[in-house]
Amino acid sequence: MKGLPEKILRWIFIATVLTTIEVLVRFNLVDRIFLTSPSLIAAAAWQSLFAGDLISLSLKTVSAVGMAFVIAAGIGLSAGYVLWRYPLFGRAYDELLGALFASPLILLYPISLVILGRGINAIIAMAFLPGMIPIALNTHQGLRDVNPTYLKAGRGMRLTERQIMRHVLLPAASPLIFGGLKLGLTYILISVIALEFLVEIGGIGTLASKGYFWFNTEELYVGVAGAIFLSIIFVYLLGKAESRLFSS
Amino acid sequence: MKDSAPILEIRNISKEYPGVTAIDNVSLKVHQHEFVSIIGPSGCGKSTLLEIIAGLLAKTSGEVFIKGHAVKNTHASIGIVFQQESIFPWRSTLENIEFGLEMHGVSKQERRNKSRRMIEIVGLQGFEDRYPGELSGGMKQRVAIARALVMEPEILLMDEPFGALDEQTRIILGEELLRIQQEIGQTILFVTHNIHEAVQLSDRVVVITARPGKIKATISVDIERPRTSEVIALEKFGKLVGKIWMLLREESLKGFKQTAL
Amino acid sequence: MNRVTKPFLIQAGTVLLCMMIWEAIVESRLLFEGIVPSIFEIMKAAWLQISTGFIFPHLLVTMYEAFVGFALAACLGIAIGIALGVEPFLRRVFEPLILYFAATPKIILYPIFLMMLGAKFESKMAMAGVSAFFPIVINATVAAAGIDRIFIKVAKSVGASSFQTFTRVYLPSTLLPVFTGMRLGMGAAFVGAILGELKVSNAGLGFIIIQAFNHFRIPEMYASILLTFFLAASVNFAMTLMSARLRRFAY
Numbered sequence: 123m124k125g126l127p128e129k130i131l132r133w134i135f136i137a138t139v140l141t142t143i144e145v146l147v148r149f150n151l152v153d154r155i156f157l158t159s160p161s162l163i164a165a166a167a168w169q170s171l172f173a174g175d176l177i178s179l180s181l182k183t184v185s186a187v188g189m190a191f192v193i194a195a196g197i198g199l200s201a202g203y204v205l206w207r208y209p210l211f212g213r214a215y216d217e218l219l220g221a222l223f224a225s226p227l228i229l230l231y232p233i234s235l236v237i238l239g240r241g242i243n244a245i246i247a248m249a250f251l252p253g254m255i256p257i258a259l260n261t262h263q264g265l266r267d268v269n270p271t272y273l274k275a276g277r278g279m280r281l282t283e284r285q286i287m288r289h290v291l292l293p294a295a296s297p298l299i300f301g302g303l304k305l306g307l308t309y310i311l312i313s314v315i316a317l318e319f320l321v322e323i324g325g326i327g328t329l330a331s332k333g334y335f336w337f338n339t340e341e342l343y344v345g346v347a348g349a350i351f352l353s354i355i356f357v358y359l360l361g362k363a364e365s366r367l368f369s370s
Numbered sequence: 371m372k373d374s375a376p377i378l379e380i381r382n383i384s385k386e387y388p389g390v391t392a393i394d395n396v397s398l399k400v401h402q403h404e405f406v407s408i409i410g411p412s413g414c415g416k417s418t419l420l421e422i423i424a425g426l427l428a429k430t431s432g433e434v435f436i437k438g439h440a441v442k443n444t445h446a447s448i449g450i451v452f453q454q455e456s457i458f459p460w461r462s463t464l465e466n467i468e469f470g471l472e473m474h475g476v477s478k479q480e481r482r483n484k485s486r487r488m489i490e491i492v493g494l495q496g497f498e499d500r501y502p503g504e505l506s507g508g509m510k511q512r513v514a515i516a517r518a519l520v521m522e523p524e525i526l527l528m529d530e531p532f533g534a535l536d537e538q539t540r541i542i543l544g545e546e547l548l549r550i551q552q553e554i555g556q557t558i559l560f561v562t563h564n565i566h567e568a569v570q571l572s573d574r575v576v577v578i579t580a581r582p583g584k585i586k587a588t589i590s591v592d593i594e595r596p597r598t599s600e601v602i603a604l605e606k607f608g609k610l611v612g613k614i615w616m617l618l619r620e621e622s623l624k625g626f627k628q629t630a631l
Numbered sequence: 632m633n634r635v636t637k638p639f640l641i642q643a644g645t646v647l648l649c650m651m652i653w654e655a656i657v658e659s660r661l662l663f664e665g666i667v668p669s670i671f672e673i674m675k676a677a678w679l680q681i682s683t684g685f686i687f688p689h690l691l692v693t694m695y696e697a698f699v700g701f702a703l704a705a706c707l708g709i710a711i712g713i714a715l716g717v718e719p720f721l722r723r724v725f726e727p728l729i730l731y732f733a734a735t736p737k738i739i740l741y742p743i744f745l746m747m748l749g750a751k752f753e754s755k756m757a758m759a760g761v762s763a764f765f766p767i768v769i770n771a772t773v774a775a776a777g778i779d780r781i782f783i784k785v786a787k788s789v790g791a792s793s794f795q796t797f798t799r800v801y802l803p804s805t806l807l808p809v810f811t812g813m814r815l816g817m818g819a820a821f822v823g824a825i826l827g828e829l830k831v832s833n834a835g836l837g838f839i840i841i842q843a844f845n846h847f848r849i850p851e852m853y854a855s856i857l858l859t860f861f862l863a864a865s866v867n868f869a870m871t872l873m874s875a876r877l878r879r880f881a882y
């Protein structure tokens with residue numbers, strides 16, 4: 123069991139933080155309007171789980187993330203392939219996409235709302251961009267960095283272009299491509315939750331916003347904790363998938 | 371001279387890493403102004419020994435004495451030049467050499483004077499303000515040597531200081547090192563895996579066994595000083611090299627098998 | 632035509648083409664009428680915001696919030712990052728936590744900041760701070776862990792104190808990667824502060840964007856967003872230039 127003491131210490135740290143908050147709240151050392159105790163949040167989350175709205179809100183978020191991801195992956199992967207196929211455009215657009223990715227894309231959301239209306243389409247459109255760019259860039263880089271000797275070996279064995287793509291290029295590039303998909307999905311999730319919070323159109327991100335405006339501290343913290351929890355689960359599953367796919 | 375008290379003495383030093391005994395019960399005396407080389411197969415614990423003497427690494431057992439006093443930590447009388455490239459890439463030649471003085475709060479003026487003199491001694495005039503990226507390997511090693519020397523340590527520990535250099539540069543720098551030692555009067559403990567270098571420079575050569583490192587033999591080099599690199603042509607030189615190689619051969623084969631495992 | 636100019640021409644051509652398509656859509660009046668203004672109209676609105684001085688107080692507010700949050704995040708992030716990088720055990724304990732939280736949407740914490748710090752500048756500073764903290768701490772950790780141990784041995788061998796070792800070895804040898812983290816953090820701080828302003832505020836760039844949005848002053852909204860992007864790009868560019876100058880002291 124390597125890394126066991128680290129894991130234990132990590133959980134002890136988390137438990138200490140939660141207990142401290144619990145104690146602070148229980149002994150009325152902080153105003154309950156500001157901060158509520160982890161146990162009360164958990165109880166509220168439990169209730170909300172049975173009342174069904176926590177689940178339905180999460181599902182709404184997940185489905186928006188899913189749709190944005192499917193579009194981003196489809197366009198990102200094909201764009202990456204095209205950039206690789208036409209290296210001159212690849213060089214030119216790598217820089218453009220990089221610059222775009224470094225800019226505060228999420229601040230464009232009012233435009234998206236104006237054009238697409240206050241609904242899930244606006245959210246998907248806004249989450250698409252930061253999701254698609256890393257997928258395209260990584261796909262391009264992955265294909266470009268394939269060792270040319272592999273390609274020569276493939277041609278030497280008289281494989282067709284299609285066979286080379288399938289049996290040489292894709293497997294060799296897959297770790298980077300997966301890295302891009304992972305990054306893209308993470309950005310999509312962050313964007314979707316952030317937009318749900320900002321615009322209040324359903325989803326787990328809305329809960330915190332509503333809780334704040336109705337002075338419902340428990341609901342607020344359920345919303346915050348739920349959003350963080352959901353993103354952590356995503357990151358965890360992605361990490362698991364990656365280590366399973368590329369462990370050898 | 372050999373009868374006087376040693377400036378550096380190590381007594382029964384051992385070092386164990388988890389699962390590996392790096393050094394096994396090594397004792398050695400070094401006298402003032404002496405130049406002693408340590409030679410042994412790769413991985414026999416030479417660097418480990420030097421870092422223990424410098425107080426940079428904890429030993430498992432044994433003691434280090436400087437002028438008769440047991441020392442446990444780093445010590446002002448000891449300077450060390452490392453095996454790896456170790457000059458700071460973010461400091462110019464001059465700033466690198468000044469580093470130790472700066473740490474001890476020496477005034478800027480005095481720092482500059484001492485470092486400039488040291489730059490002359492190691493022959494780096496004109497490169498004071500260059501950064502390491504602009505220096506050759508040999509120059510960088512000279513900066514490292516100057517950085518240690520400027521602290522005026524009575525004992526200088528050198529861990530394969532010329533290891534990464536080509537043969538010609540190595541011989542010339544060796545010659546310069548002897549000249550510097552003559553000029554400043556240091557005591558030098560010098561690690562190498564190059565037999566010619568050991569004989570060219572040393573008063574004594576200590577041969578270490580394959581891991582765990584023990585002292586196998588000590589050979590005196592009775593070639594008079596001052597020496598230049600021309601000693602390489604002496605018949606005596608060849609004989610000493612041959613003698614040391616016969617001692618080392620067996621150990622190197624053993625060491626080779628250890629690493630091949 | 633060499634390797635540099637050709638891609639540049641393609642880039643310029645692409646941008647130009649996009650602008651022409653944009654104008655064509657606006658002129659045709661077939662799509663998005665009234666919600667996508669012409670580029671000239673946007674430029675005019677932007678010029679108006681600058682020439683009347685209208686935008687500057689808001690610009691200052693946003694910069695103030697972003698810089699304060701950024702400065703706090705930088706101090707904390709660099710100190711924690713170097714501590715984690717130097718001590719492998721601590722790194723193994725805490726780095727996974729940091730990486731998990733780095734991938735969460737920070738804006739979700741905003742209502743908490745609003746309640747604790749109020750709806751004025753402080754809550755945006757906190758937003759800027761948490762947003763900037765993660766890129767900085769992650770880069771500082773990796774940088775400090777990558778320090779060549781030999782440099783620390785050198786410092787120790789000449790008897791440097793731990794404070795001296797920190798300032799003369801750790802800081803300079805991690806300068807460039809830490810600065811990269813700071814550049815990313817600065818961008819994140821701006822986004823964090825502006826997102827906060829978009830939600831609840833009464834001043835700042837985010838405030839004027841959302842005001843224009845709420846009152847359907849469409850060209851003004853586009854203009855404010857454009858100027859915000861311009862500001863973010865300028866800050867990023869300035870910090871890139873600075874890091875090119877720092878390169879002299881690092882390697």
Ligand SMILES: Nc1ncnc2c1ncn2[C@@H]1O[C@H](COP(=O)(O)OP(=O)(O)OP(=O)(O)O)[C@@H](O)[C@H]1O
Nearest residue numbers: 387388390392411412413414415416417418419581
């Ligand atoms: N931190 C460490 N942990 C475990 N083992 C170590 C450590 N450092 C060194 N060793 C082991 O101790 C032995 C001696 O190492 P050392 O670096 O002193 O050898 P050396 O004689 O200087 O070799 P070389 O000539 O290659 O420089 C080696 O077998 C090495 O694997």
Ligand SMILES: [Mg+2]
Nearest residue numbers: 416417418453
């Ligand atoms: Mg060594």
